[in-house]
Amino acid sequence: MLDPKLIRQENATVVAMLARRGATVDMARINQLEEQRRELQMQVQALQNARNQHAKKVGHAKASGADVGALLAEVADLGGQLTAAESAFNTVQDALQQLLALIPNMLHDSVPTGKSEADNQVVRSWGEPSQFNFTPKDHVELGANLGLDFAAGAKLSGARFVVMRNQLAKLHRALAQFMLDLHVKSHGYTEVAVPFIVNGNTLFGTGQLPKMREDLFAIDGEMNYYLIPTAEVPVTSLVADAILELNQLPLKFVCHSPCFRSEAGSYGKDTRGMIRQHQFEKVELVQIVHPDHSYAALEELTSHAEMILQKLELPYRVMALCSADIGFAATKTYDLEVWLPGQNCYREISSCSNTETFQARRMKARYRDTATSKPELVHTLNGSALAVGRTLVAVLENYQQADGSIKVPAALQAYMGCEVIV
RNA sequence: GGAGAGAUGGCUGAGCGGUCGAAAGCGGCGGUCUUGAAAACCGUUGAGCCCUUGCGGGUUCCGGGGGUUCGAAUCCCUCUCUCUCCGCCA
Known part of the structure:
Protein backbone atom coordinates (compact mmCIF):
# COMPACT_ATOMS: atom_id res chain seq x y z
CA MET A 1 0.00 0.00 0.00
CA ALA A 101 -5.02 -2.04 -2.38
CA LEU A 102 -4.52 -2.59 -6.12
CA ILE A 103 -1.89 0.11 -6.63
CA PRO A 104 1.60 -1.38 -6.97
CA ASN A 105 4.61 -0.04 -5.12
CA MET A 106 6.65 2.94 -6.27
CA LEU A 107 9.86 2.17 -8.16
CA HIS A 108 13.37 3.01 -7.06
CA ASP A 109 15.18 5.52 -9.27
CA SER A 110 17.77 2.93 -10.26
CA VAL A 111 15.15 0.60 -11.78
CA PRO A 112 15.57 0.50 -15.58
CA THR A 113 12.46 1.34 -17.56
CA GLY A 114 11.35 -1.47 -19.83
CA LYS A 115 8.46 -3.20 -21.52
CA SER A 116 9.12 -6.85 -20.71
CA GLU A 117 11.59 -9.16 -19.05
CA ALA A 118 13.74 -8.76 -22.15
CA ASP A 119 14.61 -5.29 -20.85
CA ASN A 120 16.07 -6.55 -17.57
CA GLN A 121 19.72 -5.55 -17.21
CA VAL A 122 22.72 -7.70 -16.41
CA VAL A 123 24.42 -6.23 -13.34
CA ARG A 124 27.27 -8.73 -13.05
CA SER A 125 28.16 -12.30 -13.84
CA TRP A 126 30.02 -14.91 -11.84
CA GLY A 127 31.74 -17.89 -13.39
CA GLU A 128 31.70 -19.05 -16.98
CA PRO A 129 29.03 -21.32 -18.47
CA SER A 130 30.20 -24.90 -17.90
CA GLN A 131 32.05 -26.55 -20.79
CA PHE A 132 31.63 -30.23 -21.68
CA ASN A 133 33.49 -32.51 -24.04
CA PHE A 134 30.18 -34.27 -24.68
CA THR A 135 26.65 -33.08 -25.32
CA PRO A 136 25.18 -32.18 -21.90
CA LYS A 137 21.79 -33.61 -21.04
CA ASP A 138 19.01 -31.76 -19.28
CA HIS A 139 17.94 -32.71 -15.76
CA VAL A 140 14.92 -34.70 -16.92
CA GLU A 141 17.08 -37.03 -18.91
CA LEU A 142 19.77 -37.17 -16.25
CA GLY A 143 17.26 -37.69 -13.49
CA ALA A 144 15.40 -40.52 -15.18
CA ASN A 145 18.00 -43.04 -14.02
CA LEU A 146 18.69 -41.36 -10.69
CA GLY A 147 15.21 -41.19 -9.13
CA LEU A 148 13.55 -38.14 -10.61
CA ASP A 149 10.06 -39.51 -11.28
CA PHE A 150 7.61 -37.21 -13.02
CA ALA A 151 5.25 -40.07 -13.84
CA ALA A 152 4.81 -40.83 -10.16
CA GLY A 153 4.14 -37.15 -9.42
CA ALA A 154 1.54 -37.05 -12.16
CA LYS A 155 -0.11 -40.22 -10.88
CA LEU A 156 -0.36 -38.94 -7.33
CA SER A 157 -1.31 -35.37 -8.03
CA GLY A 158 -1.18 -34.32 -11.68
CA ALA A 159 0.96 -32.15 -13.89
CA ARG A 160 3.71 -30.06 -12.30
CA PHE A 161 4.42 -32.48 -9.45
CA VAL A 162 7.44 -34.70 -9.02
CA VAL A 163 8.69 -37.54 -6.84
CA MET A 164 12.37 -37.78 -5.95
CA ARG A 165 13.96 -41.02 -4.76
CA ASN A 166 17.19 -42.24 -3.28
CA GLN A 167 20.23 -40.01 -3.73
CA LEU A 168 18.20 -37.26 -5.41
CA ALA A 169 15.84 -37.02 -2.46
CA LYS A 170 18.90 -36.84 -0.25
CA LEU A 171 20.57 -34.26 -2.46
CA HIS A 172 17.44 -32.14 -2.27
CA ARG A 173 17.50 -32.33 1.51
CA ALA A 174 21.25 -31.68 1.60
CA LEU A 175 20.85 -28.50 -0.44
CA ALA A 176 18.25 -27.10 1.95
CA GLN A 177 20.40 -28.00 4.97
CA PHE A 178 23.49 -26.47 3.41
CA MET A 179 21.68 -23.21 2.66
CA LEU A 180 20.16 -22.95 6.14
CA ASP A 181 23.46 -23.67 7.84
CA LEU A 182 25.37 -21.10 5.80
CA HIS A 183 22.88 -18.31 6.42
CA VAL A 184 22.69 -19.03 10.14
CA LYS A 185 26.42 -19.55 10.71
CA SER A 186 27.94 -17.05 8.30
CA HIS A 187 25.30 -14.44 7.57
CA GLY A 188 23.68 -13.91 10.97
CA TYR A 189 20.13 -15.03 10.25
CA THR A 190 17.79 -16.52 12.82
CA GLU A 191 16.16 -19.72 11.65
CA VAL A 192 12.38 -19.83 11.96
CA ALA A 193 9.83 -22.54 11.31
CA VAL A 194 6.41 -21.17 10.47
CA PRO A 195 2.92 -22.31 9.39
CA PHE A 196 2.57 -23.23 5.72
CA ILE A 197 -1.11 -22.36 5.89
CA VAL A 198 -2.06 -18.74 6.52
CA ASN A 199 -5.24 -16.69 6.59
CA GLY A 200 -6.29 -14.08 4.07
CA ASN A 201 -5.32 -11.21 6.31
CA THR A 202 -1.70 -12.33 6.35
CA LEU A 203 -1.65 -12.56 2.56
CA PHE A 204 -3.05 -9.05 2.36
CA GLY A 205 -0.18 -7.83 4.51
CA THR A 206 2.52 -8.98 2.12
CA GLY A 207 0.52 -7.95 -0.95
CA GLN A 208 -0.54 -11.30 -2.44
CA LEU A 209 -4.16 -10.46 -1.76
CA PRO A 210 -6.36 -9.17 -3.20
CA LYS A 211 -4.52 -8.82 -6.52
CA MET A 212 -2.79 -12.22 -6.83
CA ARG A 213 -5.59 -14.50 -5.61
CA GLU A 214 -5.36 -16.46 -8.88
CA ASP A 215 -1.84 -17.63 -8.08
CA LEU A 216 -2.78 -19.08 -4.70
CA PHE A 217 -4.13 -22.43 -3.57
CA ALA A 218 -7.09 -21.71 -1.31
CA ILE A 219 -8.17 -24.35 1.16
CA ASP A 220 -11.78 -25.38 1.01
CA GLY A 221 -13.76 -24.87 4.20
CA GLU A 222 -14.95 -22.30 6.67
CA MET A 223 -11.57 -20.93 7.58
CA ASN A 224 -10.31 -18.57 4.83
CA TYR A 225 -7.06 -20.52 4.64
CA TYR A 226 -4.44 -20.54 1.88
CA LEU A 227 -1.27 -22.52 1.24
CA ILE A 228 1.70 -20.15 1.30
CA PRO A 229 3.19 -19.27 -2.10
CA THR A 230 6.47 -18.37 -0.35
CA ALA A 231 7.77 -18.21 3.22
CA GLU A 232 8.06 -14.47 2.71
CA VAL A 233 4.37 -14.31 3.66
CA PRO A 234 4.43 -15.84 7.16
CA VAL A 235 7.98 -14.78 8.00
CA THR A 236 7.60 -11.09 7.13
CA SER A 237 4.25 -11.13 8.92
CA LEU A 238 6.00 -12.02 12.16
CA VAL A 239 6.36 -8.27 12.69
CA ALA A 240 2.78 -7.41 11.73
CA ASP A 241 1.01 -5.12 14.21
CA ALA A 242 4.22 -4.62 16.13
CA ILE A 243 6.11 -1.56 17.28
CA LEU A 244 9.73 -2.64 17.47
CA GLU A 245 12.44 -0.94 19.47
CA LEU A 246 15.17 0.65 17.40
CA ASN A 247 17.80 -1.63 18.90
CA GLN A 248 15.92 -4.70 17.68
CA LEU A 249 16.66 -3.74 14.06
CA PRO A 250 17.70 -5.22 11.79
CA LEU A 251 15.81 -8.50 12.18
CA LYS A 252 17.13 -11.23 9.90
CA PHE A 253 15.18 -14.45 9.43
CA VAL A 254 15.88 -17.53 7.35
CA CYS A 255 13.19 -20.11 6.74
CA HIS A 256 13.01 -23.36 4.82
CA SER A 257 9.50 -24.04 3.57
CA PRO A 258 7.48 -25.57 0.81
CA CYS A 259 5.81 -23.13 -1.58
CA PHE A 260 2.54 -23.72 -3.36
CA ARG A 261 1.59 -21.91 -6.54
CA SER A 262 -1.31 -22.52 -8.87
CA GLU A 263 0.67 -21.18 -11.86
CA ALA A 264 -2.55 -19.92 -13.37
CA GLY A 265 -1.65 -18.09 -16.53
CA SER A 266 1.51 -20.06 -17.20
CA TYR A 267 -0.17 -22.88 -19.10
CA GLY A 268 2.21 -24.46 -21.56
CA LYS A 269 5.23 -22.69 -20.02
CA ASP A 270 8.08 -24.83 -18.68
CA THR A 271 5.99 -27.96 -18.85
CA ARG A 272 9.05 -30.17 -19.06
CA GLY A 273 11.03 -30.89 -15.93
CA MET A 274 10.92 -29.46 -12.46
CA ILE A 275 11.54 -25.81 -13.27
CA ARG A 276 7.93 -24.82 -12.67
CA GLN A 277 6.09 -26.95 -10.12
CA HIS A 278 2.93 -26.43 -8.10
CA GLN A 279 4.93 -27.37 -5.02
CA PHE A 280 8.58 -26.60 -4.46
CA GLU A 281 10.88 -25.89 -1.57
CA LYS A 282 12.74 -22.73 -0.92
CA VAL A 283 15.09 -21.26 1.65
CA GLU A 284 13.93 -17.70 2.15
CA LEU A 285 15.73 -14.72 3.65
CA VAL A 286 13.75 -11.89 5.23
CA GLN A 287 15.12 -8.69 6.70
CA ILE A 288 13.23 -6.08 8.71
CA VAL A 289 15.34 -2.92 8.70
CA HIS A 290 15.50 0.79 9.45
CA PRO A 291 14.43 2.84 6.38
CA ASP A 292 17.89 4.41 6.08
CA HIS A 293 19.52 1.04 5.54
CA SER A 294 17.17 -0.87 3.27
CA TYR A 295 19.10 -0.43 0.01
CA ALA A 296 22.34 -1.46 1.65
CA ALA A 297 20.40 -4.39 3.09
CA LEU A 298 19.18 -5.32 -0.40
CA GLU A 299 22.75 -5.51 -1.66
CA GLU A 300 23.74 -7.55 1.38
CA LEU A 301 20.80 -9.93 1.13
CA THR A 302 21.46 -10.44 -2.57
CA SER A 303 25.10 -11.21 -1.83
CA HIS A 304 23.96 -13.82 0.72
CA ALA A 305 21.95 -15.55 -1.97
CA GLU A 306 24.90 -15.30 -4.37
CA MET A 307 27.17 -16.90 -1.78
CA ILE A 308 25.20 -20.14 -2.06
CA LEU A 309 25.81 -20.26 -5.79
CA GLN A 310 29.47 -19.42 -5.35
CA LYS A 311 29.97 -22.11 -2.73
CA LEU A 312 28.26 -24.57 -5.04
CA GLU A 313 30.40 -23.24 -7.89
CA LEU A 314 27.43 -22.69 -10.15
CA PRO A 315 27.80 -19.97 -12.82
CA TYR A 316 25.21 -17.24 -12.53
CA ARG A 317 24.43 -13.64 -13.33
CA VAL A 318 22.63 -10.92 -11.42
CA MET A 319 19.79 -9.15 -13.19
CA ALA A 320 18.23 -5.82 -12.27
CA LEU A 321 14.56 -6.22 -13.10
CA CYS A 322 13.07 -3.53 -15.29
CA SER A 323 9.95 -1.55 -14.48
CA ALA A 324 7.67 -3.92 -16.40
CA ASP A 325 8.95 -7.11 -14.74
CA ILE A 326 9.25 -5.98 -11.16
CA GLY A 327 6.76 -7.42 -8.68
CA PHE A 328 3.69 -5.68 -7.30
CA ALA A 329 5.12 -5.09 -3.82
CA ALA A 330 8.74 -4.32 -4.71
CA THR A 331 10.50 -1.02 -5.35
CA LYS A 332 13.61 -2.80 -6.63
CA THR A 333 14.44 -6.41 -7.39
CA TYR A 334 17.53 -8.39 -8.31
CA ASP A 335 17.02 -11.78 -9.87
CA LEU A 336 19.80 -14.35 -9.77
CA GLU A 337 19.92 -16.52 -12.85
CA VAL A 338 21.87 -19.76 -12.82
CA TRP A 339 23.42 -21.32 -15.90
CA LEU A 340 21.62 -24.47 -17.04
CA PRO A 341 23.66 -26.43 -19.63
CA GLY A 342 20.67 -28.63 -20.47
CA GLN A 343 18.72 -25.60 -21.59
CA ASN A 344 21.78 -23.67 -22.73
CA CYS A 345 20.59 -20.53 -20.94
CA TYR A 346 20.37 -18.73 -17.61
CA ARG A 347 17.25 -19.38 -15.50
CA GLU A 348 15.90 -17.55 -12.47
CA ILE A 349 16.86 -19.22 -9.21
CA SER A 350 16.41 -16.34 -6.78
CA SER A 351 14.61 -13.05 -6.52
CA CYS A 352 15.63 -10.45 -3.94
CA SER A 353 13.46 -7.43 -3.29
CA ASN A 354 13.12 -4.33 -1.20
CA THR A 355 9.49 -3.39 -0.56
CA GLU A 356 10.35 -0.32 1.55
CA THR A 357 7.19 0.52 3.54
CA PHE A 358 4.74 -1.14 1.14
CA GLN A 359 4.24 -4.32 3.15
CA ALA A 360 4.93 -2.60 6.47
CA ARG A 361 2.06 -0.20 5.88
CA ARG A 362 -0.34 -3.01 4.96
CA MET A 363 0.59 -5.07 8.02
CA LYS A 364 1.33 -2.18 10.40
CA ALA A 365 4.94 -3.10 11.12
CA ARG A 366 6.71 -0.21 12.82
CA TYR A 367 9.67 0.75 14.98
CA ARG A 368 9.92 3.54 17.48
CA ASP A 369 12.13 6.33 16.22
CA THR A 370 14.26 7.69 19.06
CA ALA A 371 14.55 11.16 17.56
CA THR A 372 10.82 11.74 17.17
CA SER A 373 9.75 9.03 19.64
CA LYS A 374 6.97 8.33 17.15
CA PRO A 375 6.30 4.95 15.51
CA GLU A 376 7.61 4.84 11.96
CA LEU A 377 7.15 2.14 9.34
CA VAL A 378 10.01 -0.33 8.91
CA HIS A 379 11.33 -1.44 5.53
CA THR A 380 10.95 -5.12 4.65
CA LEU A 381 13.08 -7.17 2.29
CA ASN A 382 12.98 -10.73 1.10
CA GLY A 383 14.87 -13.01 -1.20
CA SER A 384 15.21 -16.66 -2.08
CA ALA A 385 18.50 -18.22 -1.15
CA LEU A 386 17.75 -20.33 -2.95
CA ALA A 387 14.87 -22.13 -4.63
CA VAL A 388 15.86 -25.67 -3.68
CA GLY A 389 14.29 -27.53 -6.62
CA ARG A 390 15.89 -25.29 -9.19
CA THR A 391 19.21 -25.54 -7.40
CA LEU A 392 18.94 -29.32 -7.67
CA VAL A 393 18.35 -28.92 -11.39
CA ALA A 394 21.40 -26.67 -11.64
CA VAL A 395 23.61 -29.15 -9.78
CA LEU A 396 22.46 -32.05 -11.94
CA GLU A 397 23.05 -30.22 -15.19
CA ASN A 398 26.31 -28.48 -14.29
CA TYR A 399 27.92 -31.43 -12.49
CA GLN A 400 26.95 -34.14 -14.96
CA GLN A 401 29.57 -36.47 -16.36
CA ALA A 402 29.72 -38.29 -19.67
CA ASP A 403 28.39 -41.51 -18.14
CA GLY A 404 25.33 -39.76 -16.71
CA SER A 405 26.63 -39.73 -13.13
CA ILE A 406 26.70 -36.53 -11.10
CA LYS A 407 29.69 -35.21 -9.22
CA VAL A 408 28.74 -33.91 -5.78
CA PRO A 409 29.79 -30.26 -5.26
CA ALA A 410 32.53 -30.00 -2.63
CA ALA A 411 30.30 -27.95 -0.35
CA LEU A 412 27.72 -30.74 -0.25
CA GLN A 413 29.97 -33.75 0.19
CA ALA A 414 29.82 -33.63 3.97
CA TYR A 415 26.02 -33.59 3.76
CA MET A 416 25.86 -36.36 1.15
CA GLY A 417 28.62 -38.57 2.46
CA CYS A 418 29.78 -39.27 -1.08
CA GLU A 419 31.55 -37.63 -4.02
CA VAL A 420 29.42 -38.84 -6.87
CA ILE A 421 25.82 -39.85 -7.51
CA VAL A 422 25.35 -42.81 -9.80
C1' G B 1 -15.10 -33.88 21.24
C1' G B 2 -17.05 -32.43 26.64
C1' A B 3 -16.77 -28.73 31.01
C1' G B 4 -15.13 -24.10 32.74
C1' A B 5 -12.20 -19.25 32.76
C1' G B 6 -10.41 -15.32 30.08
C1' A B 7 -8.89 -11.38 25.92
C1' U B 8 -7.86 -3.82 28.50
C1' G B 9 -1.88 0.66 26.49
C1' G B 10 5.45 -1.52 25.22
C1' C B 11 4.49 -5.33 29.58
C1' U B 12 1.61 -6.82 34.19
C1' G B 13 -3.09 -5.49 35.81
C1' A B 14 -7.70 -2.38 37.95
C1' G B 15 -12.07 -0.61 35.98
C1' C B 16 -20.62 0.91 39.70
C1' G B 17 -23.77 2.34 31.66
C1' G B 18 -22.08 9.03 32.14
C1' U B 19 -16.66 13.69 33.83
C1' C B 20 -12.70 6.85 31.13
C1' G B 21 -8.08 6.72 26.34
C1' A B 22 -8.78 4.31 30.84
C1' A B 23 -6.20 3.44 38.15
C1' A B 24 -1.70 1.28 39.81
C1' G B 25 2.94 -1.02 39.03
C1' C B 26 6.90 -2.19 35.62
C1' G B 27 9.47 -0.54 31.42
C1' G B 28 10.87 3.91 28.34
C1' C B 29 12.22 9.15 28.10
C1' G B 30 13.75 13.91 30.64
C1' G B 31 15.60 16.05 35.14
C1' U B 32 17.71 16.47 40.40
C1' C B 33 21.72 14.16 43.08
C1' U B 34 26.83 11.82 41.67
C1' U B 35 33.73 12.23 39.33
C1' G B 36 30.70 8.48 36.59
C1' A B 37 27.06 4.81 37.43
C1' A B 38 23.43 2.63 40.59
C1' A B 39 19.77 3.78 44.17
C1' A B 40 16.35 7.49 45.60
C1' C B 41 13.23 11.52 44.29
C1' C B 42 10.49 14.79 40.62
C1' G B 43 8.30 15.11 35.91
C1' U B 44 6.80 12.82 31.46
C1' U B 45 5.13 8.67 28.36
C1' G B 46 -0.78 4.88 23.65
C1' A B 47 -2.07 4.35 18.27
C1' G B 48 -4.68 5.89 13.78
C1' C B 49 -7.45 9.49 11.11
C1' C B 50 -9.73 14.51 9.97
C1' C B 51 -9.60 20.03 10.13
C1' U B 52 -5.58 23.91 10.71
C1' U B 53 0.30 27.66 7.56
C1' G B 54 0.89 27.32 12.83
C1' C B 55 -0.98 27.33 17.82
C1' G B 56 -4.56 24.11 18.47
C1' G B 57 -9.24 21.53 17.87
C1' G B 58 -12.20 17.17 16.60
C1' U B 59 -12.93 11.96 16.03
C1' U B 60 -12.11 6.64 16.36
C1' C B 61 -9.85 2.59 18.91
C1' C B 62 -10.30 -1.67 25.63
C1' G B 63 -9.68 -9.36 20.64
C1' G B 64 -13.15 -9.06 15.52
C1' G B 65 -18.22 -8.11 13.90
C1' G B 66 -23.32 -6.78 15.10
C1' G B 67 -27.10 -4.96 18.69
C1' U B 68 -29.51 -2.17 23.03
C1' U B 69 -29.02 3.15 24.81
C1' C B 70 -29.30 10.21 24.64
C1' G B 71 -24.56 7.80 26.19
C1' A B 72 -20.97 1.18 26.08
C1' A B 73 -14.30 -0.99 28.15
C1' U B 74 -18.81 -1.92 31.22
C1' C B 75 -25.29 -4.83 29.06
C1' C B 76 -26.96 -8.51 24.88
C1' C B 77 -25.81 -11.65 20.40
C1' U B 78 -22.03 -13.78 17.45
C1' C B 79 -17.17 -15.12 15.73
C1' U B 80 -11.94 -15.79 16.65
C1' C B 81 -8.06 -16.71 19.88
C1' U B 82 -5.80 -18.06 24.74
C1' C B 83 -5.70 -20.79 29.42
C1' U B 84 -7.36 -24.97 32.93
C1' C B 85 -9.58 -29.93 33.50
C1' C B 86 -11.49 -34.63 31.06
C1' G B 87 -11.41 -37.74 26.64
C1' C B 88 -8.93 -38.89 21.98
C1' C B 89 -4.64 -38.55 19.00
C1' A B 90 0.76 -37.66 15.54
Missing part, protein backbone atom coordinates in the same frame (compact mmCIF):
# COMPACT_ATOMS: atom_id res chain seq x y z
CA LEU A 2 1.23 3.44 -0.89
CA ASP A 3 1.11 6.33 1.53
CA PRO A 4 -2.29 7.99 0.97
CA LYS A 5 -0.57 11.35 1.41
CA LEU A 6 1.71 10.58 -1.51
CA ILE A 7 -1.27 9.80 -3.70
CA ARG A 8 -2.96 13.00 -2.64
CA GLN A 9 -0.01 15.38 -2.76
CA GLU A 10 2.09 13.91 -5.55
CA ASN A 11 -0.50 12.43 -7.79
CA ALA A 12 1.56 12.97 -10.94
CA THR A 13 4.45 10.96 -9.50
CA VAL A 14 2.16 8.03 -8.83
CA VAL A 15 0.66 8.23 -12.31
CA ALA A 16 4.16 8.27 -13.80
CA MET A 17 5.08 5.17 -11.81
CA LEU A 18 2.00 3.33 -13.09
CA ALA A 19 2.96 4.25 -16.64
CA ARG A 20 6.51 2.96 -16.14
CA ARG A 21 5.15 -0.33 -14.86
CA GLY A 22 2.55 -0.53 -17.58
CA ALA A 23 -0.10 -0.87 -14.89
CA THR A 24 -3.60 0.47 -15.14
CA VAL A 25 -5.31 1.93 -12.12
CA ASP A 26 -8.28 4.30 -12.22
CA MET A 27 -6.60 7.27 -10.53
CA ALA A 28 -9.40 9.66 -11.46
CA ARG A 29 -11.86 7.47 -9.59
CA ILE A 30 -9.51 7.26 -6.61
CA ASN A 31 -9.10 11.02 -6.44
CA GLN A 32 -12.85 11.48 -6.66
CA LEU A 33 -13.50 8.96 -3.87
CA GLU A 34 -10.78 10.55 -1.77
CA GLU A 35 -12.51 13.91 -2.03
CA GLN A 36 -15.84 12.35 -1.08
CA ARG A 37 -14.23 10.53 1.79
CA ARG A 38 -12.86 13.71 3.30
CA GLU A 39 -16.18 15.53 3.10
CA LEU A 40 -18.11 12.61 4.57
CA GLN A 41 -15.56 12.14 7.31
CA MET A 42 -15.89 15.76 8.38
CA GLN A 43 -19.66 15.38 8.34
CA VAL A 44 -19.59 12.18 10.41
CA GLN A 45 -17.18 13.65 12.93
CA ALA A 46 -19.28 16.78 13.36
CA LEU A 47 -22.36 14.63 14.08
CA GLN A 48 -20.37 12.43 16.46
CA ASN A 49 -19.21 15.54 18.24
CA ALA A 50 -22.82 16.74 18.59
CA ARG A 51 -23.83 13.35 19.95
CA ASN A 52 -21.01 13.31 22.49
CA GLN A 53 -21.76 16.82 23.68
CA HIS A 54 -25.44 16.01 24.19
CA ALA A 55 -24.71 12.74 25.91
CA LYS A 56 -22.45 14.59 28.35
CA LYS A 57 -25.15 17.16 29.03
CA VAL A 58 -27.64 14.39 29.77
CA GLY A 59 -25.16 12.79 32.11
CA HIS A 60 -24.56 16.00 34.02
CA ALA A 61 -28.28 16.79 34.17
CA LYS A 62 -29.11 13.35 35.52
CA ALA A 63 -26.33 13.60 38.08
CA SER A 64 -27.78 16.84 39.39
CA GLY A 65 -31.30 15.42 39.41
CA ALA A 66 -32.67 17.69 36.69
CA ASP A 67 -35.30 16.64 34.18
CA VAL A 68 -33.74 15.33 30.96
CA GLY A 69 -36.87 15.09 28.86
CA ALA A 70 -36.18 18.29 26.92
CA LEU A 71 -32.58 17.32 26.29
CA LEU A 72 -33.55 13.92 24.94
CA ALA A 73 -36.11 15.47 22.60
CA GLU A 74 -33.40 17.76 21.27
CA VAL A 75 -31.33 14.90 19.93
CA ALA A 76 -34.19 12.70 18.77
CA ASP A 77 -33.20 12.85 15.10
CA LEU A 78 -29.44 12.87 15.62
CA GLY A 79 -29.14 9.11 15.65
CA GLY A 80 -30.72 8.75 12.24
CA GLN A 81 -28.53 11.43 10.71
CA LEU A 82 -25.43 9.88 12.15
CA THR A 83 -26.31 6.39 10.93
CA ALA A 84 -26.95 7.72 7.43
CA ALA A 85 -23.72 9.70 7.35
CA GLU A 86 -21.69 6.80 8.70
CA SER A 87 -23.19 4.44 6.17
CA ALA A 88 -22.30 6.78 3.30
CA PHE A 89 -18.80 7.24 4.69
CA ASN A 90 -18.24 3.51 5.04
CA THR A 91 -19.39 2.84 1.49
CA VAL A 92 -16.94 5.38 0.07
CA GLN A 93 -14.16 4.29 2.41
CA ASP A 94 -14.53 0.62 1.42
CA ALA A 95 -14.54 1.43 -2.28
CA LEU A 96 -11.47 3.59 -1.84
CA GLN A 97 -9.58 0.96 0.15
CA GLN A 98 -10.33 -1.66 -2.49
CA LEU A 99 -8.81 0.53 -5.19
CA LEU A 100 -5.82 1.59 -3.10
